Amino acid sequence: MKFLRYSQHGRPAYGLLEGEQVSHLEGDIFTNWQRSGKTLPLAELELLAPVQPAAIFCIGKNYRAHAEEFGGPPPERPIVFLKAPNSLNHPQAPIVLPRPEQSVQIDYEAELAIVIGKGGKNIAEAEALAHVFGYTCANDVTARDWQKQDGQWARGKSLDGFCPLGPYIETELDVSDLKVEGRLNGVVVQSARTSELLFSIPYLVHYVSQAITLSPGSIILSGTPAGCGMARSPQLWLKPGDRFEVDIEGIGILENPVQAAG
Ligand code: MG
Secondary structure, eight states, X not given: OEEEEEEETTEEEEEEEETTEEEEEXXXXXXXXXXXXXXXXXXXXXXXXXXXXSOEEEEEXXXXXXXXXXXXXXXXSOEEEEEOGGGEEOXXXXXXXXXXXXXXXXXXXXXXXXXXXXXXXXXXXXXXXXXXXXXXXXXXXXXHHHXXXXXXXXXXXXXXXXXXXXXXXXXSXXXXXXXXXXXXXXXXXXXXXXXXXXXXXXXXXXXXXXXXXXXXXXXXXXXXXXXXXXXXOGGGSOOTTOEEEEEETTTEEEEEEEEOOO
């Protein structure tokens, strides 16, 4: 099933995508929901990020080729970091760049995001998938210059709107071997399969939940494939007028335009 969230009279509402129609839902998608009976055409809706995450966990360098393009060996254990909640952004909403005098090295990272449905702590790897509600697309947008100069990643990863998410949460998906693609202005710049992940989806849920309680709606970005602008060319830094797509097999396409600072 494909769950989504949309803006209804300025308030968020949940829906279920059924063909080109969206069935409005009542209740809590993680525990108890039902169709209200109202349906709306998908094309008329302003989609929101499909969840308002309690926390945004991210995994660094989880594809060997991406670790290598940054000049390092593959990590021995998952590199866990956070994006602040203010970084959440919606499908089709602009990624607003900082002012050029602040940062000009704005990079894209297409990623499969895990959406936690059932919270928990110290979740066993064998039980991990029972805690997953579904999967969606994410763009771990990053200010590389801030990431480097700060000595840690909080600021460079957490600019307002630097975590586009969506468009849907797919709940019935085998994620062991899916194509993950990033396209800049229609040109493929990142492409890999989830079978290449160094640390698997169940292991990541297990690992992050060690000592950290996961909640319904928490998300874990599973890492980005090789092909970031950082490793390839300054020509690929995001510029006003660009558009970036994260396309994951079985989920859909998350597309965002890029806009100059106001
Ligand atoms: Mg990332």
